[in-house]
Amino acid sequence: MMLDTRIIARDEQLDYGKYITANGLDIAKFQADLTNPMRTLMGETQREWLLGSKEKNIVGVLQSSTATWNVVGQQVLMSKMWIPAELLASLGQITSGGTSPDTLAKMNAQITELVTLKLRLEQGDPTLTVQEKARVTTLVPYNLDAWDGYYAEREFFYTKLAEFNKKIIVLAGDTHNAWTSYLYSQKGEYVGVELATSSVSSPGLEKYLSIPLAQLQQFEFAFTTLIDELAYCNLNQRGYLMVTLDDKQVLSDWIFVDSIKNAEYKVDSSRGYQLVLDANLTPEKDKQKTA
Template identity: 40%
Template sequence: MKTGLSRRDFLAMSAKGVGAVVVSYGLMGCNSDDKEIYSGQFLQGIASGDPAKNAVILWTRVTPDVEADITVSWEVALDANFSQMVTNGVMKTNAKRDYTVKIDAVGLEAGKGYFYRFKSGKYVSDVGMTKTLPEGTVDSVKLAVMSCANYPAGYFNVYALAAERNDLDAVIHLGDYLYEYGRGGYASEGAAALGREVLPAGELLLLNDYRTRYAQYRGDISLQKLHAKVAFITVWDDHEVANDTWREGAENHNDNEGDFDLRKQAALQAYFEWLPIRPWSEGNHQEIYRSFNYGDLVDLHMLDTRLLGRDKQLDYANYMDPATKAFNSATFSSDATDVNRTMLGQSQLLWLQQTLLESTAKWQVLGQQVLMGKMLLPAAIATQQMSIPQFAQLATLAQLAARAQAGDPTLSAQELAYLQANQSQLTPAVLALLQLPSIPYNLDAWDGYAYEREVILATAKSMQHNLVVIAGDTHNAWANELTDNQGEVVGVEFATSSVSSPGLEYYLGLSDAEIPATEVAIVNLINDLKYANLKDRGYLLLTFSAEEANSEWFYVNTIKDESFTTLVERSASAKVNIQQPKIIFG
């Protein structure tokens, strides 16, 4: 009877469990038949990721002393001095893989912490820490969630803040690990003064462009510290390729920039080279949806809402009459809820449904990129024909006018005077805008792909799952209750702010003084929204127990200076009790 996996069996396994990288089978020597062994330095640090019950991906990159095949050895131990060695090995890397090293260190024990390091000639890497997935009964799981790190926008103080923790089971990175823009692009106004102008100088289009940008990001000390401290579980979003990417194109890909599919292939090859992610199979750079099981407590399902199956985003401009500026809400609603419109694609959606039907952990967590909650704003705001303060002022004025017309005797003299002084603003065009229904503010999110969202919620509801969705992408922090088309709360969503990319305060031009009132106004305008932070950079901490899921948002006071503090006064916390999908603050 066959009792173990051969190398061929291992590499042939589907990647939702284990994939094809260099594999460790135990302690082995580091001898080489080569006449000469070349070496290199570890200037981009080390990392681990995609933990399994008996394995973890280990990553590094060497900067070679000479352009040649570089021999790299690696070690895994139970102690930082490597006196209790568990497994080791040796591999070669070269320019074909951009001198990156990825090891699938197997044969480890479930729920145990390990130390690891790499060696190349006289060079020795820093020592990293990692942890395998637990099995059986698990009391607690703690995950840091982050996304959207734009190098020229500021320092990665959020990574440094998270690296101060010693209690994390993993970091969940929900994408936009890097940005593709060239110098002078998005959020680059202070890059030169900060010494953070991007490399290469131009927009990323070719494989070497993406590789160079990854090398620059991975040279950041704050990011290196966090990678060395804890395993990462990652998915990509759009900027790993280009802004607002979908299956066959992107907003930030122009006709003069070559074939989009070739650009995407280059970007994804670099992603798999530079991130500690386990591929499904050798050379498969397309499919990254997969699950991680934290014993009986948490099943984490990582999704690709961006590249594999997404249809092109809807555009409000296609529903606006260019002459009258009238919005065709009926046609828009029909298109947004089309049953053939897909975010995940059929194969991934079927996999997720089947996985949710079979999952038995107390908490089912969807790790994915974009907001799933219904973020519906009055159409006048969503189509940018009115600002939030302007809409609030005019809506109040319209309410006073309606009360006056109805002969409301409770109107005060002050209200009547205000109405008389401002009633001229209530033109027929303004009144028409105020009467439009609420529509999604962001068509790049699940609001633009409503049918598949309903399928997911219905599947979770049918199994009475305790559903928690985590999201990034928007650069702001949010908390939503997830309601289905019957208005029933099926789960909750917690969204992280960004590492450095600016949020709505940047797009709306809000001053610090305007932020609190605007946050309150948005929460009041959106039915399912329970929390919003529109200004601060930070990360989300999720702690799961058998009784509740706790969400805490931590922010830094600045990203424009390497010296920073925790912005305690803006921190927030919320929880969800088991079998009660309602968000409770405080």
Template identity: 35%
Template structure:
């Protein structure tokens, strides 16, 4: 099949998607109801991309029967009873837009909470609450950070917890809002028992497939209450299209599955239809990197590290010979190639310009994948040994080294060494002394040079950098440093809403967390087992990260795990955690 050019892709991806109706004041003439059409608002309401004087409002009407055009009106007020209206208006939607509507409610006051609702054919939607960004001097900004909401993997209790809060300014969704797999795909083993099997039953390829999957997610009660409670600032990751997507393909796009660019265009159209996101430029729905400014306190730059500029991921299998030996020299050369890009030259130039112009106390990057250096012994990264077994062997060899050097062991240590002397083999020694390599080549560790350029820019402008990340389904905190060891900033990474993490892939447990932290340079915190969300609070003096976890996503009832709560801070001007 024909591969679309960049210009053709932008044109197709923009068709019927992304455009928002501008609302600037009170309208005295709203549409009359069509008595012959029965509709409902079964997918809730949402708001997003708040600015100081505007915010995107979203709704979808569900007509009882197909309609060429459905009229819909909206109201925005400063009170939940809609007595003090500030703007209203009307528009139409149709099947071409999947019956979605997006309103760019403009002319609003900064730093203000608003209520909004939609009406069609005599039926009102649920009431949503949103807020605009503050201008000028700002004392505090509080942002929730989430990612990876996998419907068949578990209940969205995390979203319910966020909806219950009234102290947040916005939520950053860092991708994997949906997953593209078929009903028997990834993390679906408990879906039938929980009543959370996906629609459509097949993998997503066509526009109608992606639309149906979004519609399913948005029937979830926790998802609806979450969206109705506060504005979302979102970027996509890979699963909105297909697993491990890059610029021209994906791991989960295979021979016989059609042209990838057409699949990507369909996925992007559905994303812009169903998410309250404002296009970077009108008519271009591929570019989603954009900035938000919370007064003089936080400059937020949302990145696209997935679609627009990413080169294909490296694969360790390509560097292994027939005998299982790893070609580290060739791998290192490819990894550090100066032409290798994750963001692309246009986005990198844009970000450098934004960082140069920023005037806020903190510079925050909303970023899909881990930016910190997650270097693990190759025996762990290549799954030749578990984390727990590695730690056991490392301890054994530590005792052996002390003994061989004439050091003193306790009686218990000597007894342990004697009892396990048969484990001191050449094969186990090779596992323990294996070189460190990146755990995940899909993350920034697989795009070494561009990360160094970014870090150099941050240092050149003396910025106070906080990176927030998703993707891994586990929680992390990293001190970020360049190749010379200079402190650049910090990274706070949140776990998933429902997708399983490292415990699913490597069998890690909570007992392994301290071991992982001790192995990885720069790593300050890890949670390897729990689902939850991250809140980052910014003041002029510090940024505080708080990780909150639910007891389970597999049961309808749950509690918050107070014993797993964790908090870390970075002081302004310090660039390191602690």
């Protein structure tokens, strides 16, 4: 099932900059717009084609599907890429051109603090203060251009999946980086997995965030620690995603090349990644490939 989430019917994406007032972010207005059920990424016609409509007596293709695997291809990330609110300001400063050694050093220190707090929270550390917990549990969507900016429609989608008693495999791109996320509704119900491919040649977060090569894997660990749904990411390499489905499992291979600037190149086997899912879309094998 292939969707268009870029051109046909999407409402204009939200912009944090439009909610900044003299007193800071207008949280109430932002939340009201973010959760507005009238805002759409798919559009009514495409949504009804996929999910159906009881009012119009339309049976959607996902609802009627008898396939072993329900694969939904589309262009933007569906997973909740929610980050600590305080980190959003730091990332925004860098992506808007405010990069300097001092800025990067401060953000690195901030990320280290947040990761440490999140790990302590996950380990049930009773000494965490209310303020420390709030630093890693007060979350905001990072990319309003993706499904994160269309909260109500995504939840409607997930509600329909529960109604149909189905899970989905979402294929995505757009970000130029490689990701794996496990998708959950706001009620905590597991609805599927998202497999997102890197770009073939376009730069990704390593450029937009000016991440030094020596710190890339530190950033990747921070992302997968701080973002609850995110299980894997590769923030700097170019390549492709190969997904193989049979009657029992889903095999996903993220394959990267060592150079995009030379005619002579080879597969970089040092950072390849493989994910194997069973019939319930539960990981059977999840590993960094080294050969």
